[in-house]
Amino acid sequence: MGDAGFVEIGYIQRTHGINGELAVSLNSSVEFNPEELESVFLEIEGIPVPFFITRIRFQNPEKAIVKFDDVDSIDQAQELYGVKMLIPSTAIELEDEVYLSDLVGYKVLNTDKSEVGVIVDYTEYSMNATFELVTPDGKHVLIPAADELIVEVDTSAKLLEMELPEGLIDLNL
Structure with a gap:
């Protein structure tokens, strides 16, 4: 678990291209439907900040290329390097499984x-x-x-x- 009410689903691994896209490593132990994501929270200086997703392309179940609204350059993308991606814990379909x-x-x-x-x-x-x-x-x-x-x-x-x-x-x- 991340912060109270949030679950870490991955982290930003590196920039991808020059238009603000980011390569994201996804946590395979957290079950969520990535196609339904409209937004995520990025943990910036310990605070979850909402970011809206413009587009997401999956390379495999654990890797994706993500483009966020208002992140339009490589410089803006580089500021997000290594940042944790979170979603509200209510967005996860909980079963009897313990993580x-x-x-x-x-x-x-x-x-x-x-x-x-x-x-x-x-x-x-x-x-x-x-x-x-x-x-x-x-x-x-x-x-x-x-x-x-x-x-x-x-x-x-x-x-x-x-x-x-x-x-x-x-x-x-």
Whole structure:
């Protein structure tokens, strides 16, 4: 999740051409209908600012070329490099599926039921996602936020059971 009420759907990767078009990397873990998008919010200096879409062309499900209203030059487009794209969380069709970003605040247990810590942050890098945990003794550690490591999610108790490789936590301390 991005700011309260918003979900990050991608980020502006680079400019495309000289007429203000932008290459956008889309987050495949968030389900939305990109063809129905008339506008998005760009997170500028921590504030979601609305931008209307003039046109969008998909190169594949995770890449698109976007042209925004009032962004008509390469200079204007360059100012948006690296900016997060957000949509209101109400625009997402929610199912019973839990996204990794929704797990902030969950207590993490190892498969032997020992407490590893509490998730305080979720970060997505280009090809890797991580959870930042605070261990029971107050130390901060990073662990991979990978579906393959998750054994069970208990949403009512806010518990996440993970099969973490032996020594991973010690390596991060």
